[in-house]
Structures are given as C-alpha cells and as structure tokens.
Amino acid sequence: MPAATPETVQRFVEAWGAMGSLWGINRSVARVHALLMATEEPLALEEIAERLQISKGNASMSLRELRTFGVVRQVEVAGERRDFYVTEPDVWLMFFRILKERKRREFDPALEAIHALVDAPGATGAVRGRLEQMADLLTTVEGVVNRFLQDPQSSRSALAFIAGMPFGRRQNGKG
C-alpha cells in the first residue's frame, strides 16, 4: 500500500498524469510512473491496472515504455511467479532520455531548415535578418541542451548553480 493517504496519492497520480504532456509522454504512462513512485513495495501488473482503472494491456505497454526510459525496473519477489515493478530512484534520467529523443525528432530538423533558408541565395533584407537572429538563438539553445544531455550527472548540479545565478535583477547592459 502507498506510503500516504490514498487521496493524496490519487491527487499526485492525476497531477503527474496531466503533466506528462509537458515532456511528451501519455497520461497512462505517467500515471503508472506516479503510482510506482508513491508506493513503497513492488507492484504486480495486475494490481497497477486495478488501482489505476486501466486494462492489463495498457498497463503492460506503459510499463514497457517506462522500462525503456530506464525509470522502472522489474524485481523478483520470493515465492511469486508474477513480475513486480519498482521505480528507479533517478527520475531525472527520464527527462533526459525523452528530451533527447524529442530534440532529435523535432528540433534538429527545424534548425537545419532554418540554416538552409538563411544560407539560400535570394534570402534578402529583413527576412534574412530575423531568420539569422532566430538561427542564432536556436543554435545557442541547442548548445545548452546538448551540454545538458551529454552528462546528466553534472547537469544536475549545473542546474542548481544556475538557480543561484544573479541574472535578471541587475542591469544587464549588452544584449
């Protein structure tokens, strides 16, 4: 059973499920993940399905996805034939894996297309200017994201560092 009151767990499960769309995983997957995070002992597939009111099939697919993301793991339970699942302690990892994939599929092609457009002969005046500017911006973003993706470990502490960084409150002269 969960470590807190059922209602609080329930609320967390739903909120997490809704947030899934932020990083592009679907509601069921996120809800399964949330339930495992909120539960101490390993859960069997069927219990997960029952608790979340989803079909066994759906639960199975969701668990598979979570395993490929590396955020859920199967464990053996003595005297049990069924598979049991627990969450990995590092959620961070999931964000990385997903971010990486989305970047590859959605961001990279767009950046490439912009570059093609900027480099194209015939790109003139204002259009060229703003596209160049945008290409620069996206390239910067890409650089930052790549750094983060390269090394989950240190990016985490980098994040904490950035959180403490003094930008945004003092005058910031040059653009």
Added chain:
Amino acid sequence: MPAATPETVQRFVEAWGAMGSLWGINRSVARVHALLMATEEPLALEEIAERLQISKGNASMSLRELRTFGVVRQVEVAGERRDFYVTEPDVWLMFFRILKERKRREFDPALEAIHALVDAPGATGAVRGRLEQMADLLTTVEGVVNRFLQDPQSSRSALAFIAGMPFGRRQNGKG
C-alpha cells in the same frame, strides 16, 4: 513573395510546423507563423490560406492565436481594405508566453501535489525520500524557469552565458 526559393521556404514551413508540438502549438498555427517569418511583405489572410492550403477559417483562428501570443501583428496597407499581417521581430517572446502558460497549467499543480504528498503524515521511508528529492529537483527547475519568465530581456543573454559555461567537462564533485 518569400525572400528565398519556394522550396526552401516550404521546407522551413513544414519543419517549423512539426516543431510546434515541442512547445505545444498546433501545426497550422506554427505553419502560419513560419510563412510570415519567411516573408518580407505583409500578407493578407486569404493569401496565407492559399499558400498553406488551409481554409480561411483555420487561417483566421491561427492568426488570432498568434496575435494573442504577441508574435504577429496586423498592419495597414495603403489602398487596401483587407487586413495584412507581419511577424514581430521577437520570436523569443512567443516561447515565453507559451512556456508561462504551460507551466501554470501543467507544472504547478504537479509540484503542489508532490508537496502535499511529502508533507502528508504517513509518508514513510523510501517513498518519502524519493519524493522529497523530486520535489527539490522540481522546485529548482521552477526557480530557474521563473527567473527566465520574469525577464525575457536578460534571460536571453543569460542563455548565451550558460552556453559558454564550463560545466560538464571537468570533475564535478558534490551532488
């Protein structure tokens, strides 16, 4: 007419349309935006619809959304009765507006639910530990995002600064 070859513009429009899902705007809206970015002179609604092969209705709604995001503006064209549209130079702004909204709707409730869960009496051992850890992480993320959202201007230069930051390659001792 666009500032570059039609094919390159086309490619950009499609790539940008596909990338839309990354920040949560739909394909049509993103494509309209892309077309305006790639076009020097103001475009009338009907021409946009024709170029993108979408209905006038859809174009109208898309333009409205882009205007509320503040990335597209209506302009008057001498001797024309129709409305014409141009893109604002600052794309950055759009990301901010959208990010802000999604944070409010998706992220904040989840963070709140986690806190409730951690604070709940009855939260025990391992579960409590990992939820606390996650709450910390998300709170840090929230802090960073809030900073960015607060001030588009300086966050932009902060981004450039971060891009040049030397994390990730040297040993990074503590947590």
Added chain:
DNA sequence: TCGTGCGTTCAGAATATTGAGAACGATCGT
C-alpha cells in the same frame, strides 16, 4: 504432455484534436 496463470500483442473501439466550409455580421464604396 496437458492445464493454468501470466504477460504481451494487436485490431479495432472510443475519444480527443484539428480542420473545412457554410453562415453570419461588419464595413466600405457608391
């Protein structure tokens, strides 16, 4: 080797999202 329990897969149902196009209302020139 057969029967049972279990997990996975997959076709198609249910649902959510997106888009088309008709209907409408506003504005402008005459």
Added chain:
DNA sequence: ACGATCGTTCTCAATATTCTGAACGCACGA
C-alpha cells in the same frame, strides 16, 4: 440604403491518439 468584400464563428467531418479486451504464446507444475 444596398451590394460587394472580407473576417470570424461555429458545426460537423476528418484525422490522430489512446485504450480496451480478446487472442496468443510461454513457462511452470502436475
């Protein structure tokens, strides 16, 4: 004041996504 032009809104159709549940296959015990 009337017709023509244009933009917006809204209903319903098309499409994409998500989910269910039946069918299947595997492993184990008898």
